[in-house]
Amino acid sequence: xxxxxLAIRDLKTYFVSKQATVKAVDGIDIEVDRxxxxxxxGESGCGxxxxxxxxxxxxxxxxxxxxxxxxxxxGRDLLQLxxxxxxxxxxxEIAMIxxxxxxxxxxxxxxxxxxxxxxxxxxxxxxxxxxxxxxxMLKFVGVPRAEQIVREYPHQLSGGMRQRVMxxxxxxxxxxxxxxxxxxxxxxxxIQAQVLDLMKKMRRETNTSIILITHDLGVVADxxxxxxxxxxxxxxxxxxxxxxxxxPKHPYTRALMxxxxxxDEDKDVLYSIPGTVPSAxxxxxxxxxxxxxxxxxxxxxxxxxxxxxxxxxxxxxCDLV
Amino acid sequence: MSEYVLEVQDLKxxxxxxSGLLKRTVGYVRAVDGVSFQVKPxxxxxxxGESGCGxxxxxxxxxxxxxxxxxxxxxxxxDITHAKGEELRASRRKSQMVFQDPYASLNPRMSxxxxxxxxxxxxxxxxxxxxxxxxxxxxxxxxxxxxxxNRYPHEFSGGQRQRIGIARALALNPKLIVADEAVSxxxxxxxxxxxxxxxxxxxxxxxxxxxxxxxxxxxxxxxxRVGVMYLGHLVEIGPKHSLYQDPLHPYTQxxxxxxxxxxxxxxxxxxxxxxxxPSPANPPSGCPFHTRCPRVMDVCRQTxxxxxxxxxxxxxxxxLHG
Numbered sequence: 001x002x003x004x005x006l007a008i009r010d011l012k013t014y015f016v017s018k019q020a021t022v023k024a025v026d027g028i029d030i031e032v033d034r035x036x037x038x039x040x041x042g043e044s045g046c047g048x049x050x051x052x053x054x055x056x057x058x059x060x061x062x063x064x065x066x067x068x069x070x071x072x073x074x075g076r077d078l079l080q081l082x083x084x085x086x087x088x089x090x091x092x093e094i095a096m097i098x099x100x101x102x103x104x105x106x107x108x109x110x111x112x113x114x115x116x117x118x119x120x121x122x123x124x125x126x127x128x129x130x131x132x133x134x135x136x137m138l139k140f141v142g143v144p145r146a147e148q149i150v151r152e153y154p155h156q157l158s159g160g161m162r163q164r165v166m167x168x169x170x171x172x173x174x175x176x177x178x179x180x181x182x183x184x185x186x187x188x189x190x191i192q193a194q195v196l197d198l199m200k201k202m203r204r205e206t207n208t209s210i211i212l213i214t215h216d217l218g219v220v221a222d223x224x225x226x227x228x229x230x231x232x233x234x235x236x237x238x239x240x241x242x243x244x245x246x247x248p249k250h251p252y253t254r255a256l257m258x259x260x261x262x263x264d265e266d267k268d269v270l271y272s273i274p275g276t277v278p279s280a281x282x283x284x285x286x287x288x289x290x291x292x293x294x295x296x297x298x299x300x301x302x303x304x305x306x307x308x309x310x311x312x313x314x315x316x317x318c319d320l321v
Numbered sequence: 322m323s324e325y326v327l328e329v330q331d332l333k334x335x336x337x338x339x340s341g342l343l344k345r346t347v348g349y350v351r352a353v354d355g356v357s358f359q360v361k362p363x364x365x366x367x368x369x370g371e372s373g374c375g376x377x378x379x380x381x382x383x384x385x386x387x388x389x390x391x392x393x394x395x396x397x398x399x400d401i402t403h404a405k406g407e408e409l410r411a412s413r414r415k416s417q418m419v420f421q422d423p424y425a426s427l428n429p430r431m432s433x434x435x436x437x438x439x440x441x442x443x444x445x446x447x448x449x450x451x452x453x454x455x456x457x458x459x460x461x462x463x464x465x466x467x468x469x470x471n472r473y474p475h476e477f478s479g480g481q482r483q484r485i486g487i488a489r490a491l492a493l494n495p496k497l498i499v500a501d502e503a504v505s506x507x508x509x510x511x512x513x514x515x516x517x518x519x520x521x522x523x524x525x526x527x528x529x530x531x532x533x534x535x536x537x538x539x540x541x542x543x544x545x546r547v548g549v550m551y552l553g554h555l556v557e558i559g560p561k562h563s564l565y566q567d568p569l570h571p572y573t574q575x576x577x578x579x580x581x582x583x584x585x586x587x588x589x590x591x592x593x594x595x596x597x598x599p600s601p602a603n604p605p606s607g608c609p610f611h612t613r614c615p616r617v618m619d620v621c622r623q624t625x626x627x628x629x630x631x632x633x634x635x636x637x638x639x640x641l642h643g
Contacts, residue, residue, distance in 0.1 A: 043508035144596075158597045159372075188371035188535065190594045193579035197593055215508065218581030245585045259513035260583055261542030264565060270542065272517055273510035276478050 003075070005176055005209050006032040006055070011069035013047075013054045020281040024050040026233035027069070029307070032177065032226075035207040039220040039241070042230035043256075045277055048213045051230075052179045055211075056096055057086050074176060092122040095170035099182035101162035105154040111138075112150030115169045122173050137168040141198055160191035167198060174206055181213045196222055217260060221245055229253050232277055232288040235307060238315040249316045251293045287318070295320055325395070326496050326529045327360040327383065327416075332392035334378050338602060350602045352378040354553035354609075355392070360497065365523065365530040367544030367561070369537055369576070373598055374550040376533045380499045383531065384418050385409060397496055414444055417490035421502035423482030427474040433460070434470025437489045444493060459488040462525075463518060480511035484518065491522065499531045504539060516543055537580045541565055546634070549573045552609040553601055555628075559635030569637040572610045608640065616641060 013025035025047040032038045040048045053059050054066055057078060071078040073094065078086065090096075098104040106114055115137060116130035125133065131150065138146035141164040154162055163183060170178055180199065184192040196219065203210055212223055220227055224241040229250065237250040248254045258271035275292045278284060284291065290300040297320065305319040333356075335349035353375040360366045370376045381387045383394055385401060394402045401412040417440075420426035427436055437459055438452035447455060457467030463484040474482055483503065490498050500519070504512045520543060522528060534540050540547055541561055548558035549570065557570040568574045575592040582589075594613045599605050605612050611621040620640050628636045629643035 043510060160597060188598075189537070189579045190371060190575060191597070192581070193591060193593050196581070197591075216581065217509075217583035221583050221585055222581045242585050245583070256509060257583060259509050261513075261516070261538040263538050263541060263577065263580060263582055267542065269520075270513035270516055272513040274514075276480065276511070 002034070004031040005034045005036075005074060006030075006211075007070075007072040008051070008055070009070040009072065011051070011054055011071060012067045013050050013059055014065055014067050015063045016065060017063050022280045023233050023283060024064075024280055025054060026283075028228075028230070028233075028235050030211075030228050030235070030238070032209050032211060034176075034209055035203065036225045037203060037210045037212060037223050038226045038228060039212045039214060039224035040228045040230060041214055041217060041220050041256075043215055043277065045232075045280065046230040047233040047280075048230050049181055052096065052181050052211065052213055055179060056090060056094065057081075088122070091118050091170075091175070092173045093175050094177045094179065095173070095175040096179040096181065097163070097166045097170050097183050099185050101159065101166045101186075102154060104166060105162060107154055110151055110153055111157075111165055115150070115165065115172060118169055118172050133172065134168070137172050138165070141165075141168045141171075142194070143168070158191075159187055160194060163187060163191075163195050164198065167195070167202070171202055171206070171208070175208060177209045177211065178202070179211045179213070182215070183212070184219065185214070185216070192219075199223070217257065229256075232283060233280060234288065234317060235315070236289065236317045238307070239313060243311075243314055249310060249314065249321045250289075250318050251295055251320075252289045255292075255294070324361070325359040326362050326364075326397055327531070328393075328395040329359070329379075329383065330357050330393040330395070332356045332379065332382060332394065333390045334375070334382055334387065335390045348602055350600075351553050351604055352601055353382070353389075354601075354604070356550070356553075356555045357392075358548055358555060358558060360529050360531060362496070362529055363523070363527050364546065365532055365544045367540035367547040368531065368533045368550060369535065369540050369547060370550035371535060371576075371598060373552075373601060375553040375601070376550050377501055379550070380418070380501045380531060380533050383497075384416060384499055385412065386418075410444065413440075414446075414493045415495055416497040416499060417493060417495040419483075419486050419490050419498060419500040419503045421505055423479055423486055423506065424474075426486055427482060429474050432471055432473055433477075433485050436474075436485065437470070437492055440489065440492045446493065455492065456488070459491055460485070462491065462522070463488045464514075478511075480507055480514060483507065483511075483515050487515075487518065487522070491526070494526070495528070497529045497531065499533070501533045502535070503532070505534060505536065512539070519543065537577060538582075549576065552598060552604055554609050554638065556610065556639070557635075557637045558628075559632065559637075563632050563635045567632070567635075569631055569635070569642055570610075570639045571614050571616050571641070575615070608638075 008030040010027050015022040042048045112131050112134050115134035119125040119130040135146045143164050184195050227241050227244045229237040231252050237253045255273045273292050286301040290296040305317050307315050307317045310316050334353040337346040338348045340347045368376045382389045397415050434453050434456045437456035441447045441452040457470050504515050544561050547561050547564050548555050551572050557573050575594050578592045607623050608621040611617045626638045626640045628638045630636050
């Protein structure tokens, strides 16, 4: 099998201050093949967004730091690149879309300027021509009146339209990898359906790999080829999407699935995971989920379980499965 | 004793759009445009809809946090549409609200005990010392410790803060709780804790809820009946099983089909609606949904459909029915 497009090996991103060291991402391994959609799922504070910012080398400074590991993208270790080389890569080979398009778009630049800027910067396309390409791209992502919209500003658009603009901007250089951090969380369901549909079309037509970060298992079921479940800065389960939904193995993954109400099944009482996520500044030495785990044994509190391959391609960080 | 805890009749809220030097009214945003429903004692009515459909404005009118433009709100047999002063305060003893953002809805400079005791003191239900004691008991009811009354909101997690907000809403023994996106800001594992708590409390205190949310699965879980709003109108309302199994309005059908489900097998065919919700400042003629409806007919562009009962207690406002 061919080498994956992206391979994250033992990545550690910490926030270091005088008072504490917050281990936001604490030794994760993720692989993304060409044309594959990998979903990273987990709750707030599990490190999923920091993982994506680490790939882009956009970890907030001065406290945030990538302290270890490798990010191999298309054969190169991104952590070894200079700032200049990284800037050439961003938006050109790896693009990112964010949850809140209003804060990600520049409010004082027209839509057309923002989209075409990417082409001018990375591909050296003349401005006039880049603007035409921007119009084409907007049409492709389903923005009506594209010729007028390029002259408008972000505040004139609805949330769904802004997210389409973000996607157009991210895709205009045909990147090899698209990182989407909660791209539909701020959108209404009917608009979310439109945007997810658009991302599927993008993948089909350009064979772009996608890392989709979400807390919504419904979105995961809809989009993912492969799923990585994160908890407290670590990968706790990693497997293809079909297996994840038919045979979730890690107690955290199972608990997560049971705590969601269903659209067509009655549940009297929802399963609820007791307690809260441990603080990233002060992780327990054993399994980080042990305290909330329904099947934890005394040994779980003592020793951190390794991520093991329990079935071909099915990795689980739990000694009890 | 009336049959309903809450009865809302043809409720409307128009926000004026002002423009120009003299701030003349140049138009209206029709946030809520003629909504009627009832809530029985001990019942949970869920209201679903997308942003801007008027579900929050409806909740705020029922709490009288904003005054209706027209229509009637009858709370526990009393018309409170235009209640003022003491009468309005009395109504607030019967209905309380739980908000979406547990970070914004608690005063950071008041201890948790002060926040919970405040409604008791303001309404002269209990003297100060007893109010604090009651606050401690309420904290225990919602799964926190009585000793937490001296701590401040920043010391609690999001889920715990939402519990505090619920304790405050319970303080006056209300009959109705309006919960506006009460679990939307929470992670799923915490969301299920709060949903379970709300359902326990409902049985314990025989509460009625008006549960407003955009999350269809959550609404289905907690509600007895569900109403669907679109552009200021209630387009469908019915018992939850009837509504989720046999959605009658094309909007409800699209909404249900668009909700992503956490499974890979037997997924439903997705109806993808075109375009955005029209602006409530310039709503379309006829049926509010006709601009996006996959089954639009000529009549839909002309006349507003009237609600008809298709199944027992299951009403829909659509020209395809009746």
